[in-house]
Amino acid sequence: xxxxxxxxxxxxxxxxxDRTGKSTQAERLVDxxxxxxxxxxxxxxxxxxxxxxxxxxxxxxxxxxLNDQAVHLLFSANRWEAIGQIQAHLREGTHLVVDRxxxxxxxxxxxxxxxxxxxxxxxxxxxxxxxxxxxxxxxEESMNRGGFGQERYEKVALQTRVxxxxxxxxxxxxxxxxxxxxxDQIHAELLGIAQATIGCVGNTELKHTLWT
Ligand code: 2DT
Ligand code: MG
Numbered sequence: 239x240x241x242x243x244x245x246x247x248x249x250x251x252x253x254x255x256d257r258t259g260k261s262t263q264a265e266r267l268v269d270x271x272x273x274x275x276x277x278x279x280x281x282x283x284x285x286x287x288x289x290x291x292x293x294x295x296x297x298x299x300x301x302x303x304l305n306d307q308a309v310h311l312l313f314s315a316n317r318w319e320a321i322g323q324i325q326a327h328l329r330e331g332t333h334l335v336v337d338r339x340x341x342x343x344x345x346x347x348x349x350x351x352x353x354x355x356x357x358x359x360x361x362x363x364x365x366x367x368x369x370x371x372x373x374x375x376x377x378e379e380s381m382n383r384g385g386f387g388q389e390r391y392e393k394v395a396l397q398t399r400v401x402x403x404x405x406x407x408x409x410x411x412x413x414x415x416x417x418x419x420x421x422d423q424i425h426a427e428l429l430g431i432a433q434a435t436i437g438c439v440g441n442t443e444l445k446h447t448l449w450t
Contacts, residue, residue: 245440247277247333249324249365250432253341253404254373255397257380258417259424263373264337266425267432271333276436278333281324283317283342290316298389307356310347314340314360321365328444333436340364340448341407346391349399354406364448369435371428372408375417377401 250267252260264280271278286295290312296302297309304312317340327334340361348354377397386392391400408414413431415424 245331246442246444247328247331248369248432248436248439249328249334249336249367249444250435251336251339251341251367251370252373252428253338253370254417255375255377255380255401255404256386256392257383258373258375259421260337260373262421263371263424263428264335266421267428268335270425270429271335271432271436276333277331278335279327280337281320281334282337283320283339284313285316285320288316288319290319298391306347306350306352310343310352310357311360313343313347317343317361317364324365325444333432335432336367339367341370341404344407345400345403346396348403349396354403358449362449363446366445366447368439368445369432370409370412371431372404372412372414373417373424374401374404374414379418 252264254260261282264282268278268280284294284298285291293302293304294309294312294316297304297312324334343361344354344357347357377394380397381394386394386397391397415427417424419427
């Protein structure tokens with residue numbers, strides 16, 4: 239008989255270009271799971287609160303220049319430094335709803351012109367999500383929603399290449415979500431799929447098979 243303490247949490251990822259509603263939907267998903275009596279936590283990459291995250295924030299938001307490869311490795315290191323905590327939460331049965339991960343890491347750096355194969359290497363062996371949602375809409379439409387902010391990557395030409403990279407990286411099991419739907423429609427779709435996944439992963443092992 240399964241020991242309740244052994245039922246692990248699900249790793250649920252939201253990916254997509256800027257302004258597709260990832261952060262809003264991640265928050266709503268966490269709230270909905272918590273209201274249903276399931277422990278769920280929101281996690282965000284980059285995590286700008288760590289020392290590595292502060293270097294990333296300096297680059298993205300404060301105009302500090304860094305070599306493209308170096309910043310790519312910082313984004314990956316920012317995931318590796320969190321992985322112990324993430325695994326601990328999952329092992330104790332808390333679901334994690336994660337806003338961006340290694341797919342953003344590769345999509346953005348490759349869109350800047352770095353070699354795709356090279357970009358994948360630092361994240362090899364990282365924990366693999368149980369469920370990946372890709373919130374997708376045209377860059378034109380995301381611009382119409384109020385445009386991009388002032389950060390380094392919030393530019394139409396780059397975002398267009400990032401979207402192409404995401405589609406090139408897309409795995410067969412990704413759930414591609416039409417991000418032009420209403421917030422309520424998207425939320426309902428995400429919650430239903432997330433609950434189905436949660437029902438399946440409980441007694442399975444964590445997978446460290448990223449990019450394999
Ligand atoms: P937010 O707007 O979500 O804070 O992201 N990015 C993100 C990368 O280039 N590599 C990565 O590994 C990750 C996680 C996406 C800030 C920007 O950082 C990009 C947008
Ligand atoms: Mg942003």
